[in-house]
Amino acid sequence: xxxxxxxxxxxxxxxxxxxxxxxxxxxxxxxxxxxxxxxxxxxxxxxxxxxxxxxxxxxxxxxxxxxxxxxxxxxxxxxxxxxxxxxxxxxxxxxxxxxxxxxxxxxxxxxxxxxxxxxxxxxxxxxxxxxxxxxxxxxxxxxxxxxxxxxxxxxxxxxxxxxxxxxxxxxxxxxxxxxxxxxxxxxxxxxxxxxxxxxxxxxxxxxxxxxxxxxxxxxxxxxxxxxxxxxxxxxxxxxxxxxxxxxxxxxxxxxxxxxxxxxxxxxxxxxxxxxxxxxxxxxxxxxxxxxxxxxxxxxxxxxxxxxxxxxxxxxxxxxxxxxxxxxxxxxxxxxxxxxxxxxxxxxxxxxxxxxxxxxxxxxxxxxxxxxxxxxxxxxxxxxxxxxxxxxxxxxxxxxxxxxxxxxxxxxxxxxxxxxxxxxx
Numbered sequence: 001x002x003x004x005x006x007x008x009x010x011x012x013x014x015x016x017x018x019x020x021x022x023x024x025x026x027x028x029x030x031x032x033x034x035x036x037x038x039x040x041x042x043x044x045x046x047x048x049x050x051x052x053x054x055x056x057x058x059x060x061x062x063x064x065x066x067x068x069x070x071x072x073x074x075x076x077x078x079x080x081x082x083x084x085x086x087x088x089x090x091x092x093x094x095x096x097x098x099x100x101x102x103x104x105x106x107x108x109x110x111x112x113x114x115x116x117x118x119x120x121x122x123x124x125x126x127x128x129x130x131x132x133x134x135x136x137x138x139x140x141x142x143x144x145x146x147x148x149x150x151x152x153x154x155x156x157x158x159x160x161x162x163x164x165x166x167x168x169x170x171x172x173x174x175x176x177x178x179x180x181x182x183x184x185x186x187x188x189x190x191x192x193x194x195x196x197x198x199x200x201x202x203x204x205x206x207x208x209x210x211x212x213x214x215x216x217x218x219x220x221x222x223x224x225x226x227x228x229x230x231x232x233x234x235x236x237x238x239x240x241x242x243x244x245x246x247x248x249x250x251x252x253x254x255x256x257x258x259x260x261x262x263x264x265x266x267x268x269x270x271x272x273x274x275x276x277x278x279x280x281x282x283x284x285x286x287x288x289x290x291x292x293x294x295x296x297x298x299x300x301x302x303x304x305x306x307x308x309x310x311x312x313x314x315x316x317x318x319x320x321x322x323x324x325x326x327x328x329x330x331x332x333x334x335x336x337x338x339x340x341x342x343x344x345x346x347x348x349x350x351x352x353x354x355x356x357x358x359x360x361x362x363x364x365x366x367x368x369x370x371x372x373x374x375x376x377x378x379x380x381x382x383x384x385x386x387x388x389x390x391x392x393x394x395x396x397x398x399x400x401x402x403x404x405x406x407x408x409x410x411x412x413x414x415x416x417x418x419x420x421x422x423x424x
Contacts, residue, residue: 337354
């Protein structure tokens with residue numbers, strides 16, 4: 001078991017432990033390099049590495065002839081990158097049907113398989129767990145003075161101080177939450193690792209995911225377009241038009257297929273629209289907000305590092321919003337929540353709405369500078385008045401997430417929280 005000394009504890013450690021006590025098999029899905037294997041290795045008692053060059057040919061042959069052979073080993077057994085041999089999924093499903101023991105198998109995968117590659121969805125047998133790059137709290141760059149869970153539980157005064165300077169924030173955004181980059185001591189090397197990740201997606205992964213050959217330069221051009229339109233509701237036609245300077249002949253159907261391939265790799269992760277009950281007949285817009293799974297991907301494909309972000313605050317602001325969305329996704333899932341965005345035909349919007357499974361919700365605006373806080377708070381209060389609270393809960397909180405230093409509660413009840421103070 002390859003456990004390294006520089007492993008930083010993850011929220012996923014506790015989640016996986018709980019799931020192993022509840023379910024017979026767990027599938028950990030997420031992008032390459034986000035730490036799935038390292039996390040799984042710490043709780044597995046035997047491991048099959050499907051992409052090991054020394055054994056991949058024999059493993060594939062076994063998977064093709066008798067996949068149950070690959071399941072032999074002490075439990076929990078880790079099947080790393082199982083999608084290399086999709087028959088493993090059906091083998092696990094069949095095995096757990098015959099054994100009532102909990103915590104038998106852990107499957108990790110950084111790409112979804114083609115439709116029809118497996119005989120069964122695994123519903124009721126294989127539980128799904130999503131991993132993403134590390135949040136700022138996990139990478140020890142947020143103080144954690146303000147808890148998202150606590151905001152849902154009661155109104156409270158808050159206080160806290162973020163140690164993230166604007167220069168440090170620019171760096172952690174461009175570096176991303178990738179565990180290997182987080183633990184590298186040399187800043188230049190940490191940034192270079194993200195560039196290598198993006199080049200692998202462009203030149204190899206996006207074609208391997210479904211065995212459809214794609215032009216790397218078109219992939220690069222589309223990723224640049226997505227990066228330029230990050231944190232916006234740009235539709236396919238907008239992205240295609242934006243590509244005109246990079247690639248003139250790409251069609252909308254090709255744009256869609258390329259984005260779908262990147263979704264299968266967990267590289268892009270758009271934010272769905274929230275559709276609450278509202279007091280008027282205001283039409284709610286349903287377009288998703290464009291995001292990568294980590295904003296460092298956008299920074300890398302745009303070739304804009306920390307120094308460049310500090311010279312281009314418009315881009316910095318859009319990528320900062322995406323950073324906040326990344327962390328809110330991680331924190332909200334730990335408290336049985338999901339996040340959305342809201343925008344109506346009158347352009348009233350919230351950058352994020354966190355909604356729990358029991359119906360409680362809170363609205364979030366993201367603003368880097370303190371000069372924008374007043375407008376953001378007013379916007380949130382207007383949204384609160386727009387939502388029909390006779391049919392829905394009152395918001396548990398209204399919050400402006402900033403790049404500033406201090407966390408506090410305003411007299412109107414709106415929370416001001418630096419990203420460097422937030423946790424689950």
